[in-house]
Amino acid sequence: MRNIFYIARWEFSTRFKTRSFLFSTFILPVLFSLLITLPVYFITYEESVSTKLIGVINMGEDDLIEKLQNHLNDNYQLKNGSPEYIILPISVENSVIFRKSYEEFESVSRQLDSLNLAYNDLKALREKYFQTNKLNNKELLLQKSYDELITTRELKEMVEMDYGYYKQKLDSVFNKQARLTADSLLLKKILNAYLVIPENIYRLGSIEYHSLNPGELLDAERMQTIINEFIVQSRLREADIQPAQISQWLKPLRLKKYQLRAQGPAEWNFYIEFYGAVIGVVLLFMAIFTSGGFLFSSVLSEKTNRVIEILLSYASSIQIMAGKIFGLGLLGLMQVLIWLGITAIFVFFNLFQAGQIAYLNLENALFFLHYFSLGYLLYAAIFVAIGAIFSSEQEAQQVNIILRTIAILPVLLVFLFLREPESGIITVLSYIPLLTPYFMILKIAQYGIPLSSDFYITSIILIVSIIGMVFFAAKIFRMGILMYGKKFTLRDILLLLRSS
């Protein structure tokens, strides 16, 4: 018994002050938290540092651009007070192709204007002829002017057709040239994005948003919301609704989510729930794999540097194994306690509103310790066995990677879990001993405290598997530890177990 204590103390004290322990206790959690929170933070909370230029190819109403600009000015401003968005109507007047089409269109338009004028003049002349009774050759004049009117009308109809054609052509050239211009401005990074607003936007209800970066969700979403509001407003106006009424009706809704927890309803915040769960699982993972990793390398290195033979001559294999598991378990416990202590400081001084996060309480700290201890013991037994079987770091690392992959699985399943914590697959997964501690931490972050039936079932599952695993590991450890340079196959392990 005394030797277990000495071995445990040796393992603890030789690793407690190592850089790798300090790193994994203080630096790694911070790094990891930043690593998983920052990207989402940047996507959602990005404060624009400079004004964004949004181009608009407007084929609809002229006042739309002004309305959009005003709306943006009212709602989105930079910290220095300047507008966050500036709308730039895309101009194509410098385009040769556009100018040529425009000239064609203008000439047809002028032609049509003069024909219209001539036609109206003729109509007016005929009316005059008609009303004047004392006209000598009235019949003749009327007949002649009628012929001219018909000719002019035919001509006018033809030019009207031309007009329609050129107008359509002009529109299409505008559309094409404007897009070309906007694209080049986008490529030159002058524009952040541009919108294409069609002529009949209020009927169609569809616009285009172009940008180099489709991940720029925020800007697109804002434009969509604003223009959507315009469309709704316009449609409401068409239905003769008063403007005051409209703005009252369109007042936006704010949704606060609450979740019923054991302690009562608590405000539901996706980020807190999501990151609470993920950080909890990752911390558990790091705690288990820091001390488990130490344990693993301790066994493996003693085997490779042969210290194990000296140890075995002064202590039994069971004493060595138990000493290592307890010593490094205490190290892991120390790590968890340091984290809980830091969390307690956060809660006590209410940094980051930590006091309002429902799952940060003493009871859950104890649950965390409970599942850490059980999870650690289970993984520790596995690590001891693997460390004893393999004789080189490289071989053993491969198995270690497989174990890590299994243990990190719950982190990957967090989304699945948050969407449907009660689903069958989650229940099944959470009863697999290697995964149980992680899923219970997820459940605690989700529900506040675990259901007592869940708590007992998972604890029993874990304890039974720990006993089995320790028994198995002790056999493997005793036999494997002295076999140097031998590659173990699954068959060897089975033989070992049968022979012992």
Place this chain on the structure above:
Amino acid sequence: MLQLINIVKKFDSTVALNDISFDVQPGSIFALLGPNGAGKTTALRLIMQILKPDSGEILYNSQPRIKLKRNLFGYLPEERGLYQRARVLDLLVYVGLLNHMSRHRAEVEAIRYLDKLGLVDYTKKTVNTLSKGMQQKIQFIVTLLHNPEIIILDEPFSGLDPVNQMVLRNIIAQGKEEGKSIILSTHHMSEVEKIADQIYLINQGHMILNGSLQEIRERFKENAYLIESDDKIDAIKGIKDIKILEEHNQSCKFSILAKDADKKKVISTIFEKIPVIKFIQVQPSLDDIFIKLIRNSQKEYKS
């Protein structure tokens, strides 16, 4: 007295030790010899209780091994290692504690040994900053710190520089003087010839030879002589009852065919005819004896 009685140990289907029995007296040095894979390390691990025998008994002062305290034994394994990052004194104290010494006594003894081996300035240094030779000395201390009654040394001389070989010989000699039972396994026959009292040769798990150094020499004594002269020694060929074994320009190895009573006569004839400067009875070296015995035993196994 440490006794191994009819020890059998198998690994899978390989017999590592087959019916091995020997006694080790206190105050004596017992050398376990044999080629690689003979079963030496297995035998030592059985004594250290790192392995358990399939059958047979290990007794010390008539007590079964399993009832003995581990700290009666001091073990220097063949494959030696130390915690490379640990400080020298911390490491020695840890080993002392594992052997049920008090912290204070472990510290005092460790410093005493470090002083004796010229390492007292290195107590606070980590092991990996020490030279290989120094680390070997630390390993001796790890083995002996708790003053064990039985000292087991597996290939203790392999990898040692001549200075440390001497240090170890002194340690062994001192242990013998203090009445400790010392068991060592080795390839170094020259070392064994210098220090061992009892010799036990095994090959492929079987005992081949067991006895004191003197007995063994006597048993394998050859009827062979060597003479050296400062002149040519062709004249020896003319002497009756001599069989030449090896012949060189100025030396010759031969045996005397005559019966014991006539031997003196033959020898005096030699001295008359040849200006002898050196005349010795050839003693077989342990190396020769063992190589011969092991070859014979291997032939036996094959047939």
